[in-house]
Amino acid sequence: MTVDLEFKPALIIVDFQEDFCPPNGSLAVPEGRDIAPVVNSLLSLPFTIKIATRDSHPQNHISFAENHPGAVPLKSYHTIVHPTDPTKSDTTLLWPTHCVQGTTGSALVPELDAAKVDVVVDKGIDARVEMYSAFYDPMRVSVSELGEKLREKGVTDVFVVGLAADFCVRATAESAVEEGYRTYIVEEGTRAVMRETWEAEGKKAVEGKGVRIVSVDGEEVARVRELA
Template sequence: MTVNSEFKPALIIVDFQEDFCPPNGSLAVPQGRDIAPVVNALLTLPFAIKIATRDNHPQNHISFAENHPGSIPFKSYHTIIHPTDPTKSDTTLLWPTHCVQETPGSNLVPELDAEKIDVVVDKGMDARVEMYSAFYDPMRVSVSELGERLKEESVTDVFVVGLAADYCVRATAESAVEEGYRTFIVEEGTRPVMREIWEAEGKKVVEGKGVRIVSVDGEEVARVRKLA
């Protein structure tokens, strides 16, 4: 895709779900629920399309530590072999069971102004692969509808918020750069799982891949406001 001088921004709200939020989420991101005011403020702006993504895992998902006897959430790793090409693999950290299909933990949080969302894109539904990015897993076994939705709207720029900054937000933003979009993470609209590592190293890595980390009060978001 060639990005031209036209400006058609999209807002992607990544996995703002009950299981990723305190006080009861099984994989709660510290202060995760606190992003709601910023996210809702962004939803009032004239983005070409506003998309919420949702982790929507089967119970037997490969990323759940409980599906690997002897594994410990947040500490154990598992190497995933490509289902049809054994020369390809992806090693992933194992997590507590979260966002299981048709459970309360998979629901978008009620604080989110869902009426302003145009599309909800489910991800992580293939039990065989881990899928942080809302576009696709690292081996492209599972591909969501997100990419096609952005193309249909002739989007040029992608603004990413949601949970968590150092995993699914980061991966989604990096994929958006790979797909040719100018890409921004709005810092106040996200929170990391591991804050110290994110602040010390993670931000630099993601910026090194072409993602810009910006403020909700910065000129990039102001440009969206001016479209009204």
């Protein structure tokens, strides 16, 4: 078999954490825990690098509704102003408190075959900004080590799974396209917070940004399998 030297795929598992999973997560994604078998099957494949990201918020994080008097989780919005450049801002939905550093809810789920993960990248650690993408927040105030890890390995293609499809998975995939990677969301390896909206509008929007939504049984994942 000829080795494809121009294909160096990475697997990014976004925020597969207790607080995003039933039955006890403070921000549980419906059926979130059910993605484990697909995610673990992907972890068994010969990706160039396998990265798990982890929401890791301080208690005073700006995205928590409880930090804004009168705000209602999942209903209220807040406009975040760039800490050093007031001409830049980002409006974000406010959330229930979740994935606070050092809590049980911030832990990766035990169903994840973490022994096969090469690197864990923390995100959302800056209390001043919201960070859906595992690369950076919309204003680039907080930048994780994800981009550096991909560049170190000469990655060409990025496969994204995890939680949730319509927020952090989507944002991470769109950032990967911006960074120049051929990018795929593996559909069976993710779940959405707002499933109906994701199915009706979200998928089309993310594909419009250059992300391909593929199947775990499709030719794109088969190409990774063939690297073995």
